[in-house]
Amino acid sequence: MKTLAQTIVAILFLCAPVIGIAEGVEMRRVALTLSEDGRILLDADIKFNLNDTVSEALENGVPLTFETHVQLRRASAWVWESDVVEHRLRTVLRYRPLSGMYELRNLVGDERLSFATRDAALRTLGNIVAMPIIERKQLDLDEDYLVRIDVGLDIEALPLPMRPMAYIKRDWSITSEPWEWRLRP
Numbered sequence: 001m002k003t004l005a006q007t008i009v010a011i012l013f014l015c016a017p018v019i020g021i022a023e024g025v026e027m028r029r030v031a032l033t034l035s036e037d038g039r040i041l042l043d044a045d046i047k048f049n050l051n052d053t054v055s056e057a058l059e060n061g062v063p064l065t066f067e068t069h070v071q072l073r074r075a076s077a078w079v080w081e082s083d084v085v086e087h088r089l090r091t092v093l094r095y096r097p098l099s100g101m102y103e104l105r106n107l108v109g110d111e112r113l114s115f116a117t118r119d120a121a122l123r124t125l126g127n128i129v130a131m132p133i134i135e136r137k138q139l140d141l142d143e144d145y146l147v148r149i150d151v152g153l154d155i156e157a158l159p160l161p162m163r164p165m166a167y168i169k170r171d172w173s174i175t176s177e178p179w180e181w182r183l184r185p
Contacts, residue, residue: 024049024174025151040133042070046126046151053171063094065157066125072133075144075182085134091125139185150178
């Protein structure tokens with residue numbers, strides 16, 4: 001009996017790095033609000049913690065693309081039903097060694113912001129204010145909806161020679177736990 005318990009503990013210990021999903025991203029606050037013009041807006045405060053491997057790559061000029069994925073679907077939807085709405089907010093964080101500045105670039109609107117410190121850039125990256133999700137009138141008021149948000153580093157956006165290493169090494173797995181809740185418009 002003792003060896004069986006030791007084996008189970010050993011298996012759980014060995015699987016722990018694979019089981020732990022969220023590393024490097026912490027959702028501090030996520031809220032949906034209804035604007036005066038009837039749109040549902042997302043506000044979020046997300047903290048990014050870059051480990052040494054990812055920080056070193058950033059400091060050496062490797063651009064890091066972070067994706068915030070927001071889905072809204074009917075709570076009773078079948079697996080094959082499409083989402084009511086889906087948004088992907090993609091932002092690139094890059095260090096410019098010649099200027100010593102960090103740059104955030106929104107890939108949707110191509111907006112660029114520069115920062116003197118990495119911490120300031122990461123705070124701005126994690127601050128989502130009044131992101132429009134959907135107009136309330138497009139939703140069935142008698143239906144429950146499921147809202148899901150998750151954030152992570154997009155390994156596919158890394159330079160091609162770095163991708164195999166990024167898939168293998170756990171250091172590159174910077175993701176959040178999915179934040180999920182029900183919404184009744």
